[in-house]
Amino acid sequence: MDFSSINPILLLASLMVAATPIILAAAGELIVERAGVLNLGVEGMMITGAITGFIATVTTGSPWIGFAAAAVGGAGLSLLFGFLTQFLLSNQVATGLALTLFGLGLSALLGQGYNGIKAPEFPKIDIPVISDIPVLGPILFSHDPMVYVGLGLIAGIWYFLKYSRAGLVLRAVGENHEAAHALGYHVIRIRILAIMFGGACAGLGGAYISLVRVPQWTDGMTAGAGWIALAIVVFASWRPWRLLIGAYLFGGVTVLQLNLQAAGIAIPVEYLAMSPYIATILVLVLMSAGRAPGSLGKIFHASR
C-alpha cells in the first residue's frame, strides 16, 4: 500500500468532476420538487440522456451537440412522466419507478452497437491566468465546461427561486397547489415545464457520465447516480447551495475510494465500491430534518 501515490490536488480536482453529474441531475430535480412533483425517474432520464448524448456525439463528433441531444432526450422522457402524472393523475411514486425501468430498457435498446466505442474527447479549458494559481488553479479552474455549467446552474436556480417572480410562483405551486390555482396560476402548465427542466438536467448529468467521466457507453452505466441525486435533494432540504455540499461529499467519497483502490489498500475492492451508497444513507439519516414542499407528491385535480 502506498498512500503517497494519492495526490491531494488531483484528488480534489477529480472530486469536482465526480460530483458534476450528480449536481446537474439534482439541480433539475430540486426545481421539480419545489414545484410539488416527486419524480423518482431521475435514474431513467439520466441513462436515456447518457445514450442519446453518446449517440449524437459519436455521430456528429461534437460533444456540444451531444449534450444538447441529451437534454432533449431527458426532457422528452420526462414528458411521458408529466403527461401521466399531470393529465392522467397517476401515482407519482409508481410512475417515477416505471420511468426508471422504461428508461433502462430504452437506453439498452438504443445503445446496441455502441458498446465499447470511445467518445470523442471533450477538451478541458484552462481559464487564463487564474488556472496558473498554484494548488487552487488545477483544482478549480482547469476543467471541462460542463463543470462550470453545473455550478452556474446552481447559482441560477438560487437566484431564480429567491429573487424572480417566476420562482415565487413556482414555489407557491409547490407549497400549496390549491391556493396557487385559486390565484389563477396554471398549476399543471408550470409543473409540466418544471418536469421538463428536470428531465433536461438529468439528461445532461447522464451524458456527462457517458461523455466525460467514463467516457464510453455500457448498459446501466449510471449505476444509481440518479437515486443518489434524489437523496441529495432531500439532504439539501430543497435548497440549492446545500445541494453542492451534498454532491461534493458524495464525489469526495467516490474519488477517495477509487484512489484507495489504486493505492492497493488492504480493504477488498467490493467494500470500497459500496462506500458511496453507505455514505448516502448515512447522510440521509443525519440530515432528515428539512421541510419538504407542502404539496410534494400530491395529485392536483381542479374540480372546476
Place this chain on the structure above:
Amino acid sequence: MLTLEKRPQPSKAWVYAAPILAVVITMIVGGAVFALLGKPPLEAIRTIFYDPIFGEFASYSRPQLLIKAGPLILIAIGLSFGFRAGIWNIGAEGQYIIGALAAAGTGLAFYPMEARWLIFPLMIIAGLAGGMLWAAIPAFLRIRFKTNEILVSLMLVYVAEAIQASMALSLLRNPDGHGFPGSRNLSQYSSSANLELISNSGIHWGVLAAVTAVVFAYFILARHRFGFDVRLAGQSPRAAGFAGVDAGRMIFICMLISGGLAGAAGMFEIAGPAGRVSIDFNVGYGFTAIIVAFLGRLHPVGILIAGLLMALTYIGGELAQLSLGLPDAAIQLFQGMLLFFLLAVDVMTSYRIRFGKTE
C-alpha cells in the same frame, strides 16, 4: 374539450378492465417498436405470448414459466402489503440477494454433511431472516429518523450487490473451483438442492411457497384485522391513526413481510435454478416484481395472474431472441411499457371522462 370528473366510487369494472386494456395497448405499441426494429410484429407478439404455452417447444418452456413466475409472485405478494399501506420498499432486489447469500452460507456451512431434513429448512429460515434483516434497516431508519425508505432501500441494493460480489470472490468461493469466482453448486448438493418435485413440471418448493403466500395474503387482506389495518393505513393514514393503528409498527411489519418473502425467493432460487453464488446471479426479479404487484392491482389473485404473465414475457422474450434475434433490451422496454400503460389507463378507475365544458 375533454375533462375528467372524479367518480364518487372507484369503478369496479375498470379495476378489472384496466390491466387487460394495458396489456392489449402494450402489445400494439410493442408490436410497432418491433416493426421499427425490422422484426415482423405479429410473429414477435405470437412468439412472446403464444409459443411458450402452445408452441412447438412448449413442453420445454412451460415448466420454465413456473420457475420464473415463482419468485416474481413471492416477492410481489410481499411488496403488495407495503404498497397498499403507502410504504415503498423498492429494494426487494437487495433483500433477495441477501436472503440468497444467507441461505447459501448456511447450506455450505454444513457441506458435505448429508441431512436434508435439517439443512434445507434451516436454509429457508436463513433466507427469510436475511431478507428481513436487510429490509429492517430502511424500516428502522424510517421509524427512528424519518429517513425516506424509498431511497435507503434502493441504496441497499447496490450495497447488497457489492457484498454478493465479495462473497463469490472470497468467503463462499468454491475451494475446489480452481480459483474461479463462484460458490459450490447448491443444486448438486442433495441436502440443499431445491429440485423439481414432479419431474418436468417446473414445480419446486419455491413455487409451492408462492402459491401458499397467495392464499395466506388473500385471507389476511380479506378476513384478518391486520389486512384491514393495512388497507386503512393506505387509504387514510389519519383515520388509521384514530383507529389505533400504530404507524411505526405498520411500517416495520410491512417491510419485514416484503423483505422476508424476497429473501425466501432468493433462497429457492440459489438452491435451485441459479444453483450457485456468482458475482451476478441476481437477474432483476426484485424490480420486475414491482411491475407484477401493480399489474396485479396489489391483489393476491391478480398478482398470481400478473406473475405468470410477466414470466411469459421473460420466456417468450428468450424465444424471440433465439428465433427472431429480438434484442434482450426490447423485452425490458416491453415490461416497462406495460407498467406505464397500466398507470395511464388506471385514470379511468377513479375518474370518468366528460366531453365538452363542465360548468
